[in-house]
Amino acid sequence: MTDISRDDRRCALQVLYQLDLLDDPDVDSVIRSLEDGPFPAEVRARGAELAVQAWSGREELDRLVSPCSPDWPTHRQPVIDRNILRISLHEITKVGTPGNRSINGAVELAKEYGTEKSPAFINAVLDRIWKTTLEEGPPGDHA
Numbered sequence: 001m002t003d004i005s006r007d008d009r010r011c012a013l014q015v016l017y018q019l020d021l022l023d024d025p026d027v028d029s030v031i032r033s034l035e036d037g038p039f040p041a042e043v044r045a046r047g048a049e050l051a052v053q054a055w056s057g058r059e060e061l062d063r064l065v066s067p068c069s070p071d072w073p074t075h076r077q078p079v080i081d082r083n084i085l086r087i088s089l090h091e092i093t094k095v096g097t098p099g100n101r102s103i104n105g106a107v108e109l110a111k112e113y114g115t116e117k118s119p120a121f122i123n124a125v126l127d128r129i130w131k132t133t134l135e136e137g138p139p140g141d142h143a
Contacts, residue, residue, distance in 0.1 A: 050090070088105065099126075
């Protein structure tokens with residue numbers, strides 16, 4: 001997966017949201033829940049793959065966020081915001097999506113699904129991580 005679309009990110013966010021809220025999530029059931037949505041099968045598959053990969057690496061991704069958001073640790077962030085951060089950081093560190101493209105996609109998701117303050121929060125945290133940690137080396141070396 002190299003070119004991630006807005007719809008791929010939307011599907012991934014739907015999956016991550018459910019995984020994050022359920023105590024013992026059945027990943028396959030969560031992914032099947034996308035079948036009732038408006039996206040074609042190939043978009044659902046790419047979004048689900050992105051979500052599952054980000055979910056499996058969430059602890060590492062959350063550690064990248066912690067120093068850049070000391071007043072809002074991951075467990076205090078709105079579910080939407082923390083999962084948008086996870087998607088974007090996974091894209092940058094594992095998929096190889098350019099930082100500016102991934103951050104822009106994350107801010108767009110935040111505008112669509114987050115609170116009024118979400119886009120600014122997402123942008124600030126990702127920009128800080130990018131400039132202080134990720135920009136120093138190639139993707140994949142940091143998460």
